[in-house]
Amino acid sequence: MKILHVFRHPPDGVTRQLVEILSREREATEFPLHITTVDYDHLLHLILTHDQVVSWW
Amino acid sequence: MKKVAVLVRHPKRHYEALRSSLGCLLEDHRVSYLVLDEEITPDEAFSDNLGFLEEMGGQRYSNHPANVAKYGFTYLNVAQMGELLRHQDIIIPF
């Protein structure tokens, strides 16, 4: 199970807690979408190569 | 049929998230509507849709005591919500 966490804003404590639980015993990747320059080709690659994508607030 | 969790924090998105939950129920997905941190303030349409959610077999959870006491949500703390999310096919933070 590969899970991708996309952060639309910097994650706060609640989001971090949920991410940690969801990532437990799984292969997890994190992608910040709130940065200035987003590499959309890389993001698309990650989306297509993970089993589940969660796009956090 | 997929297991779908619609997770909402900001009060201005409570209603839209509920509407999305109902749409998923209409397509025979198994839906959990999770409201984090804030009490809902339902108007008539919101209340009607909460009733539809229940009638159609959707689940509703919250870590806010008022949502449990006044609106029939099942209480889950954040850690318990995380465990529930682990068993979903699709997680929608709304």
Add this chain to the structure above:
Amino acid sequence: METLGIPVATRDSLDHLLGIVNAAAKQGVEVVFLTGEGVLVTQDPRFGELAGRARLALCEVSFRALGLKGEVPGLGFKDFATQARHAEMLEECPHYVML
């Protein structure tokens, strides 16, 4: 062929939507559904860049509730849809990213 579903529920997501759709344009089919404040991205002139590059639809209830009217580039009459379209996207698309 890969199919990517992109529901949009936030008004400030057009840059990300364009970025992902442009990246995916060579690789497959994208399905975009606008709901809630996400329908406001239709009012940006750049939204027209999506026409022909993705299958577009929006929640008509949200569109009208926000006081919008008129035609939207890339959307036909049947693309003014209900929340059921979003739910269909979940069933149809093996990949899914919410904006």
